[in-house]
Amino acid sequence: MNRREVIKSVALMFGGTLSAPTLMAMNHWEQATTPTTNAAAFSLTATQQKIIAEVAEMIIPRTNTAGAKDVGVPAFVEMMLKDCYSQPDHQRFMEGVTSLEQLKFLELNEAERRGALKMMEQQTKEQMKTPSKTVPFWRLMKELTLLGYFTSEAGIKASFEYVQIPGKLENIKLKTNQKSYAY
Template identity: 30%
Template structure:
């Protein structure tokens, strides 16, 4: 009987230890999600968190780095502060607030608290609802300028920040600013990233 009691107390002890560790990790994970490792220049901390999670949902980490790893949210914050007019800044902030409102209406919680699948669903919905961009040639819009929808602007800034980052330029796109030699015929297996080599 004493052996049975000893085993029971040992199991309870390990159960409490595991439960405490699991709870501690849960609280740490929750606090990690709410904190930024950078200080926003224009956006509030909550808005910056939303931008960071939206950018990471648009460009998640796979074999290539994700948006947050490359500092895209900081880039978006800086661009909104330095390049947008007061009216455009207000529209951007209003768009962020609308995303959280829509998230709370549909899922009952803020965007940053959604699962990855819920975030993707919401962003796809925003993408479908956003007005299409007017036709352009070499980045110059052919139609008269109209206010850019919030999600279109966020998506543009996210992609711009990602593809102009130093790491993507050097390691993924393999950008070489000097023109290389011309090889008229070469085996297809040796081509590699021929558009920029």
């Protein structure tokens, strides 16, 4: 089979977006055992949901186009965590949420919030140097926010030139400020 997937895997490799569902598949090779699902455990309090929503909106804010909250990213992130990630990922994610909760993130002003996320970004880079089967909160939050936003109907249509049926394949020259095609 593909080899069509080569393209997909290029994307995976370059985005560095190998998160749990992909890693899960890899683990199967290593262990050759049936995975145990652990879907039940994940839930967020109302405060935690608010923190997720605010962080998502800071990653993809409303500008002249829709933002993360407008297109439902917060609920998407929660749904993805429940449906696609298992307990070790949940635990790692909750470590991040809890630390923001302890920081009283929702009570911080815009600049302070930005500073908190910048700090988290740097910490994440350090943590990612140690190989692990799970990814830190910031990385997963960012991955799911971008995925949720850039594959949402409003997100795609506002961000890209969406072409459902190209009908042809051509080498072309990029025009100034041309947006990416999305298919």
